[in-house]
Amino acid sequence: MFKPQLFFYIPTIVLTVVLGLIVFLNNPKKLTNRIFLLFSIGIFGWLVAQFVADIVGNIELSLAFIRVTVAVSIYIGFTFVALIDALAKEDKPNKKLWLYSGLGFMLLLPVAFLPTTVESVTQKNWGVEATYGDTYAVFLLYSISIFLFTLYLAFFRKNQQSSRARTQILFVYMGIAITLLVNIFGNFILLPFGLPQQFGVAMSVAAVLFIVGFTGYAILKHRLFNIRAVVARSLAYVFSIGAFAFLYAFLAFGLAQGVFLKNILTTELSREIFNVVLAVLLAFTFPTIRRFFEKITDRVFYRDRYDPQQLVSDIGRVLASEILLEQLSSKVLAIIDAQMRLATSNIVVMGEDGIFYQTHADKIQQLYHAPELAKFNKGTTIVDELTDIGKREILERHNVRAVFPLRTKESFVGYLLLGEKQSGDIFSTQDVQTLQIISDELAIAINNARSYQEIQRFNETLREKVRLATAELRHANVELKELDKAKDEFISMASHQLRTPLTAVRGYTSMVMEGDFGKVSKEQKETLKQSFDAATRMTRLVDDLLNVSRIQSGKFKIERAEVDLNKVLPEEVSMLATAAEMKHVDITLHKPKSPVPVLQIDEGKTRQCLMNMMDNAIYYSSTATSGGKVDVYLEADADWVSFKVKDNGIGVPKAEQAKLFQKFYRAPNAQKTRPDGTGLGLFLVGRVTKDQGGEIIFESEEGKGSTFGFKLPVKAAGEDLSAAAKSEVAVK
Numbered sequence: 001m002f003k004p005q006l007f008f009y010i011p012t013i014v015l016t017v018v019l020g021l022i023v024f025l026n027n028p029k030k031l032t033n034r035i036f037l038l039f040s041i042g043i044f045g046w047l048v049a050q051f052v053a054d055i056v057g058n059i060e061l062s063l064a065f066i067r068v069t070v071a072v073s074i075y076i077g078f079t080f081v082a083l084i085d086a087l088a089k090e091d092k093p094n095k096k097l098w099l100y101s102g103l104g105f106m107l108l109l110p111v112a113f114l115p116t117t118v119e120s121v122t123q124k125n126w127g128v129e130a131t132y133g134d135t136y137a138v139f140l141l142y143s144i145s146i147f148l149f150t151l152y153l154a155f156f157r158k159n160q161q162s163s164r165a166r167t168q169i170l171f172v173y174m175g176i177a178i179t180l181l182v183n184i185f186g187n188f189i190l191l192p193f194g195l196p197q198q199f200g201v202a203m204s205v206a207a208v209l210f211i212v213g214f215t216g217y218a219i220l221k222h223r224l225f226n227i228r229a230v231v232a233r234s235l236a237y238v239f240s241i242g243a244f245a246f247l248y249a250f251l252a253f254g255l256a257q258g259v260f261l262k263n264i265l266t267t268e269l270s271r272e273i274f275n276v277v278l279a280v281l282l283a284f285t286f287p288t289i290r291r292f293f294e295k296i297t298d299r300v301f302y303r304d305r306y307d308p309q310q311l312v313s314d315i316g317r318v319l320a321s322e323i324l325l326e327q328l329s330s331k332v333l334a335i336i337d338a339q340m341r342l343a344t345s346n347i348v349v350m351g352e353d354g355i356f357y358q359t360h361a362d363k364i365q366q367l368y369h370a371p372e373l374a375k376f377n378k379g380t381t382i383v384d385e386l387t388d389i390g391k392r393e394i395l396e397r398h399n400v401r402a403v404f405p406l407r408t409k410e411s412f413v414g415y416l417l418l419g420e421k422q423s424g425d426i427f428s429t430q431d432v433q434t435l436q437i438i439s440d441e442l443a444i445a446i447n448n449a450r451s452y453q454e455i456q457r458f459n460e461t462l463r464e465k466v467r468l469a470t471a472e473l474r475h476a477n478v479e480l481k482e483l484d485k486a487k488d489e490f491i492s493m494a495s496h497q498l499r500t501p502l503t504a505v506r507g508y509t510s511m512v513m514e515g516d517f518g519k520v521s522k523e524q525k526e527t528l529k530q531s532f533d534a535a536t537r538m539t540r541l542v543d544d545l546l547n548v549s550r551i552q553s554g555k556f557k558i559e560r561a562e563v564d565l566n567k568v569l570p571e572e573v574s575m576l577a578t579a580a581e582m583k584h585v586d587i588t589l590h591k592p593k594s595p596v597p598v599l600q601i602d603e604g605k606t607r608q609c610l611m612n613m614m615d616n617a618i619y620y621s622s623t624a625t626s627g628g629k630v631d632v633y634l635e636a637d638a639d640w641v642s643f644k645v646k647d648n649g650i651g652v653p654k655a656e657q658a659k660l661f662q663k664f665y666r667a668p669n670a671q672k673t674r675p676d677g678t679g680l681g682l683f684l685v686g687r688v689t690k691d692q693g694g695e696i697i698f699e700s701e702e703g704k705g706s707t708f709g710f711k712l713p714v715k716a717a718g719e720d721l722s723a724a725a726k727s728e729v730a731v732k
Helices: 004-026 031-055 059-088 095-108 136-156 163-189 197-223 225-255 268-301 308-321 325-340 371-376 389-397 429-513 522-553 565-575 577-582 603-621 654-659 668-673 681-691 721-726
Strands: 118-124 127-132 345-351 354-358 402-407 412-418 557-559 561-563 585-590 599-601 628-636 640-647 695-701 705-713 728-730
Touching (some): 004 031, 031 127, 059 118, 059 163, 095 136, 308 325, 371 389, 412 429, 522 681, 561 603, 565 577, 565 585, 565 603, 577 603, 603 628, 640 695, 681 695
Antiparallel strands (some): 118 127, 345 354, 345 412, 561 599, 695 705
16 A cells, blocks of 8 residues: 655655764764764664564564664663763763663663563554553653653753753754654644645654754754754745645635535535635745744844854954054954854963963963963864863863964964853854954954054153163264364364465466566466466355355355346356366357346355356366357346356256255266365355345256256335345344
């Protein structure tokens, strides 16, 4: 005879074996995993014995296998007690409890095969039905005792169970509850509505998977997120289909064939139409029923869900915005605790001589002074995966469930220590991967924060040293100022002393050249001219030194008077004519296009500026291959009088142009061309021009020449000369 319920045995038996092996192979050394395998073997034996009893077709053999199912149920009870004890005590067995349970199992086992336990079996169309005797009451009492005793172990015994252990046990009893509900639903609720009894039996067989599946998941849920999703969705569909079937059966059989519609649906056609309409309506309501049960299962299975990307993003913002180690670590732990719902957490930063910093200075500090510290710095450690009992005891003593070493490419930074989840869940693959990403970023941020803190500490020490050094420097600076003052006084005195004989040399040389002491030959005159020019250059150098000395001492002043550059400039050009001729340089003074007004300026210092720029132009143009050429311009407009001297000399490199008007600075190509230069001429030009309210004119391209000059403001017409002459610009 066809027995459709038998088709449920094979997949149920296979899945029971597969789930048992998955849990065992995940961690063969873990006690709960090994006991679960023994528990699964018991379920497997019970299913096989029941399956053989239903299909063998021989009454005597069926009776024997039914008695085997009773014996196996005793074994299942024994392993179930051991499993609940191991879960409650987290892999620490109660040896006395196991001993007493084992003795009970051995005493009851022979009773299972007594004729007074299972007296006979009757062949039915859905399998065999057993007739139980008086001694079967012992097994009923045993089953009830096992259930009540395990409830006591799991929920009522006073112990230090973690929330993780409580959650695991809750899943086990959830599987038992669902199995009972499915059995009641299939055998007592649907049968009155016409469901064949063999389908109720098939549902009872398949329901065994809920016990095995939920128990296995309770042990392995941290590594089986896909199983969690499968279980959650499967339950949602099971409940949805059950509710759908119940609703359809009630409406189709209870309502349609009951008193309400009995007098309405009087024909076969009307009943068929009613069933079609009912099926369509229920088809539209099924998604709503399914969503309802999905929400319920999601609340059970995903109550601790968080968004890994959001967690990493939130922590990334903290790492990017905080540099102080204390604030950084506190905020990071606050985010991790809130989103992952952890009971405790800690960040420990290691230094060369031990702990550099830790977020929570509690009992955990004892661990990091212990020799076992090095055991946890190699890689991620999850307590529930540890097979090393010694390491596990160390971490459990300090309420640590996960250790993430913090490392950069260059160095070991410290540890991220996490306690158990408030939900009791174990750290999943997703948790570990997310926290490893966070640990890598956190290590770099902590390393930077530690460096910053070390710098801050160093700065405090450095400030004291700087304060002492500054006091010494102040004292040295006073001495240097005295020495600098003495130097300026010496230069000023030396310059004055040099100026007097140089003036005499120039005067007597000029008199000899003019024939005041007799006739001078052409050759002698040429030699005397060179001596006169050298003395003139020396005089200008002495004037430059005197002006620099006055600038340094704050005595440099602009003495204004009426100056007509129309007369001054040709005189200065004529004085350089001989030097230009000797350097083979053509110097040309271009007449102004418009009249140049008289200016209120310092004549002596302005002449010195004119001479310095034209002398430089002649000197640096003398190396031009096509012949040196210097053009001198004097122009005026309504607001400014401009002086420019343009040459075709060596030019100034672009990189050096910004430094050109600094004191004692000379461009590298100028140093090679004119080694005897001082670097004071352009410095004084810039200072005199600025103090007279003017601006410097400068353009240059290396190898193509330069344009130097300045422009001075035009004074208002009719300005009182005596008042202007009295105005002076003091250099501070």
